[in-house]
Amino acid sequence: MDLKSLIRSVPDFPKPGIVFRDITTLLSDPQGLQVTIDRLYERFADSRVDYVVGAESRGFMFGTPLAYRLGAGFVPVRKPGKLPADTLSEEYSLEYGTDCLEIHVDAFESGSRVAIVDDLIATGGTALATANLVRQAGAELCGFGFVVELSFLNGRELLPNDVPIHSLISYPSE
Incomplete structure (x- = not known):
């Protein structure tokens, strides 16, 4: 199945x-959504993942069903003030300023294997901040999974080079 054909481009x-790559059209297609989760699953099936981490909020849409398929737990990474217990936080740069993400201090047992999943990687800031939080929480990062990669923005270059990076759909130019 050509998943790229299910992504709406909004100029x-x-x-x-x-050009905004709109995943809502992929999410609303039952077969497209199933194939997306299946393909992410194939990328991580042999990775012995204990937890899937998804960044607020679109990472939740793909991370939770992937965790279910892998028999793993799901851990949300949220904007400040959204998690009820003690948190770790990581500030990161955006094109137009900074933002911050948080994770519960006790999200993982030490040494747990974690895959980070999100809908999209662009400049890589959110993914790197999430990876830093995972490592601060004492877990081992075993991979990144993205549905869409805007490869012309070189976001993967910001990520740790010792961890596999999987993307299902790539846009080499805007």
Whole structure:
């Protein structure tokens, strides 16, 4: 199945000159969603994943069903103030400023194997911040999984080079 054909391209959103890759059309296609989760599963099936981590909020959409398929737990990484217990936090840069993510201090047992899953990798800031949180929490990072990669933004270059990076759909140019 050609998953790329299920992604809607929206020109000039959120500002002129940007082509937004809209995954809602993929999510609403039952077969497309199933194939997406199956393909992510295939990438991690032999990785002995204990937990899948998804960053707020679109990472939840793919991370939770993947965790189910892998027989793993799911851990959310959230914006500040959304998690109820003690947290670790990581600030990261955006094109237009900074943002912050948090994870529960006790999200994993020490040495747990973790896969990070998100809908998209662009500049890599969110994925790197999430990886830093996973490592601060005492877990071992065993891979990244992205549905869409905007490869022309070189986000994977920011990520640790000792960890596999899987993307299902790549856009080499805007």
